[in-house]
Amino acid sequence: MVNFLIFGPPGSGKGTQSVRLAEKFNLLHLSTGDMLRAEITAGTDLGKKMSLIMSKGELVPDEVVIEMIAVKIDSTKGKAGFLFDGFPRTVAQTVALEKMLNERGMKIDSMLVLDVDHDELVKRLIARAELSGRPDDKDPKVIENRIDVYREKTEPIIDYCSKKGLYQPVNGVGSIDDIFVRLAEHMSKIVR
Numbered sequence: 001m002v003n004f005l006i007f008g009p010p011g012s013g014k015g016t017q018s019v020r021l022a023e024k025f026n027l028l029h030l031s032t033g034d035m036l037r038a039e040i041t042a043g044t045d046l047g048k049k050m051s052l053i054m055s056k057g058e059l060v061p062d063e064v065v066i067e068m069i070a071v072k073i074d075s076t077k078g079k080a081g082f083l084f085d086g087f088p089r090t091v092a093q094t095v096a097l098e099k100m101l102n103e104r105g106m107k108i109d110s111m112l113v114l115d116v117d118h119d120e121l122v123k124r125l126i127a128r129a130e131l132s133g134r135p136d137d138k139d140p141k142v143i144e145n146r147i148d149v150y151r152e153k154t155e156p157i158i159d160y161c162s163k164k165g166l167y168q169p170v171n172g173v174g175s176i177d178d179i180f181v182r183l184a185e186h187m188s189k190i191v192r
Helices: 014-025 032-042 045-055 062-075 091-103 118-132 140-154 156-163 176-188
Strands: 002-007 027-031 081-085 110-115 167-171
Touching: 002 014, 002 156, 014 027, 014 081, 014 176, 027 032, 027 062, 032 045, 032 062, 045 062, 062 091, 091 156, 110 156, 110 176, 118 140, 140 156, 156 167, 167 176
Parallel strands: 002 081, 002 110, 027 081, 110 167
Antiparallel strands: none
C-alpha cells in the first residue's frame, strides 16, 4: 500500500485535489476533520470519547486521532493506499503516524506540497467565502491567522520530510485541471 500526505496552506486547493487524486489512484481519502465528525455522528465508542473531549473545548489528543486513523486503515479493503489530507499538522503527529504505519508494515511514501503565494491564497479564500459562505474565509484577520498558524505549526513537517527524501513541492497555481495533472505526475511515479 502507498501512503501520500497532501499539504498546502488554507486555500491551496488540497481538499479539491485530494478527492480527484484518491479516485484516480484508488486511494482512500482520509480527511481527519471529516473522520472526527463521522465518528461523533455514528455514536461509536471513539466518537463518544472525542465528543466528550471537544465538548470541554479541548483539542482531540494526537493519540486519539492516530487511533481513529488506525481503525480506518485496518478496516479498509480493496484500496491501493491512503491519501492523508489535513493530517498530520505537527512534527509530533508525523512521528506518531509513521510509528502506527510502520507497525502495519507501511510507511509514508511521499509528501506533496501545493506551493501557492500569499496573495493568491487570500484571493482564493475570499472567493471561496462568497461561494460557500464559510465564515472563517470572510474575515481578513482570520485568513491571515490561519495562514500564520499553518506556517508556524505545519511547515516544520516539510523540513522533517525533506530530510527523509519525501518532500515534493508542486506548483499550486493555475487551473484545477493543470494542478491535478502536476500532482498526478508525481504520484504516478510511486503508484504502480
